[in-house]
Amino acid sequence: MSIVNARVTFRSSPVHVLEKFTFKDLESAYESFRTYADLDEFVILQTCNRVEVFAFVKNQSMDKIKKTWASLSGLEESAFGQNFEISESVEVYEHLLKLTSGLDSMVLGEEQILGQIKESIATARKLKTSGGHINTLFDDAIRIGTRVRNSTGISKGTISVGSMAVKLAEENIDELKSKKILLIGTGEAATLVAKSLIKRGYGFFVTSRTMQRAQAFSETVGGKPVGFEEIMEGFSNYDLLFVATVAPYFLVTYDRIKEALKNKKTGMMILDLSNPRTVDEKVATIHGIKMMNLDQIAEMVDKNLRYRTAQRTNAQKIISEETQVIEAHMKRLEVEPVVKEIFKDIDSRRVRELRKALAMLGEKDQQKIKIIEDLTVAVVEGIISEPMNNLRRASEQSDDDLLKAATKLFDYRKK
Ligand SMILES: NC(=O)c1ccc[n+]([C@@H]2O[C@H](COP(=O)([O-])OP(=O)(O)OC[C@H]3O[C@@H](n4cnc5c(N)ncnc54)[C@H](OP(=O)(O)O)[C@@H]3O)[C@@H](O)[C@H]2O)c1
Structure with missing residues (x-):
């Protein structure tokens, strides 16, 4: 399972080429990707400088993404060639953070892209094509992008x-x-x-x-x-x-x-x-006349641009740190269904055994039943919580061996 990103942007394609890859009708593009591209969750980001698909996929579906995209835009798949860029997992997180921070924009630090990303994820939520993974990723990226902009001032000052x-x-x-x-x-x-x-x-x-x-x-x-x-x-x-x-x-x-x-x-x-x-x-x-000419106006624009450029390194530093935080967050999401299932399984055993014991005891006193029940919950939680937290941590740290061992021990894959 992974997050993938497929994109055509101004970085690899001039505007007249980029135009050919845009989706004329966004809603029907969503519908086609939902039907034909085998994506578990996805969102489309389309601006005048980029067309991008972010998806959470169980199987590598890049071919299907390309095929669907080609049929929507009426292009041959061969047209994608150099124009098409693909990223996976950590690369996607970093790319999205650069987008929300304005580092990948034509004009460094420009603010419009952040609003466009917010709109895209809102559309995906409305059309129900995004879910836990994509929503978490975008929420994290929007929050971090805003922080990068505020703490570095990379969007500060007028530059037009x-x-x-x-x-x-x-x-x-x-x-x-x-x-x-x-x-x-x-x-x-x-x-x-x-x-x-x-x-x-x-x-x-x-x-x-x-x-x-x-x-x-x-x-x-x-x-x-x-x-x-x-x-x-x-x-x-x-x-x-x-x-x-x-x-x-x-x-x-x-x-x-x-x-x-x-x-x-x-x-x-x-x-x-x-x-x-x-x-x-x-x-x-x-x-009574106040006058300013182009040299004076351009000098102020240059000053702001120089300031923004100087902030690029600081912004990149935060992005590199936060990419790891997102990576841990996304990995934790992967293990969460395993943890939930194990908790559910153990708890249903607890309830079964509790009922059996209560029937054998013939206990009717609600206060005593409550004490016995609390005891079973405390024992189960006492035993299982620590290993489950370790499992979450192992997931964050990509400790695949421990993950495999845990799923085997708890027989998770059979369910
Ligand atoms: N483009 C930019 O991003 C930019 C940025 C900063 C500064 N500038 C400067 O701004 C000025 C305009 O550039 P632009 O890119 O806007 O050029 P443009 O797109 O070619 O427009 C030129 C304008 O000048 C008018 N014009 C031409 N000859 C004229 C005349 N004899 N008398 C009165 N109006 C005349 C034209 O209107 P009509 O022909 O309809 O009268 C038109 O509105 C240039 O000096 C340029 O250096 C441009």
Whole structure:
């Protein structure tokens, strides 16, 4: 019996290849694995960077996992080749801990994966495909992953330019929710800013040289589209500007901002994410303007990234220690049915003999019966508890000889 993991991830497969291995309909994937792959317990983890199956199996079922996966994705089994990675037992525990801790993510320490793992195990529980082994493993891994993140700070600090720009705005502007925010640009960098604004619940306007682009951006990403000309005529309506374009000249000039501030009671913050800059540096000298450019934003992102990278060793150390704890925990689960069965067997003998003795004695006094019964329980527990605890410990320490001897002594396999 063992825990196995089969996976296709961004580490071995580029996104366009990874896509081919994803399950289009997760529920029917669960149903197929349940029916055809001969898995005792399992859970599917699917994100944009990975598709993984974790399973508890009595027999090595990797071929069946692959066959089921191939039929679900419409691929030939030969397509799995280099893309397919397989782990077993301790390797799986360590891999899962790296996942929950964010060590195996594209962006070191990112937090999304922990939520995705929680969702996956919740789905498996709901569909009743996981059981004692997989649930215990995932609960342990989620708890340890959270501890790794908290004690090392590997997830601390913003590391996306877009989120950092929004964070800086939050730090510099009071009551940002009530302010008017404008995003100039509809490309990749603008999308990063927009996503962060949306995530934090800020409404904003978006503009592009063509209204069509601004509208398309608004529909796919978010924000309220506003005409470019209208913006260029005056910035006085806005309190915060994010500028992310590849314009080969200054879009936001000294004169425009100077003019805007004349008609404005409060100041303005401008974050220029463009490189080369599209906001004239001289704008920063205008009274009431707080300005930050890409170099300053990127420097903070770098600082956070350096911090996270420095924490990798500490995180790995905790993971290595905790992998052994999980291993012991999982091994103990393996022996638990043996222990339970032995206890049950011995107890049924005790009850049988007790009844016989009571019948022979013809005892009716409930107090005396209780004393005799307690005596039998105490004798049985006194004899059996210590060897059973030793059996559990032997299991944790992989003492297979003792396990074999115990199951033979108690005739466990016959049951
Ligand atoms: N991509 C990133 O992850 C990232 C990160 C940090 C910084 N940056 C910087 O951010 C800037 C934008 O990069 P990007 O990746 O978002 O580029 P992009 O995806 O190519 O988008 C470029 C944007 O610039 C606008 N634009 C182009 N020429 C313009 C002009 N003459 N006047 C006004 N707007 C113009 C385009 O909109 P229309 O053509 O519709 O007007 C579009 O919205 C670059 O300077 C880049 O160095 C990018």
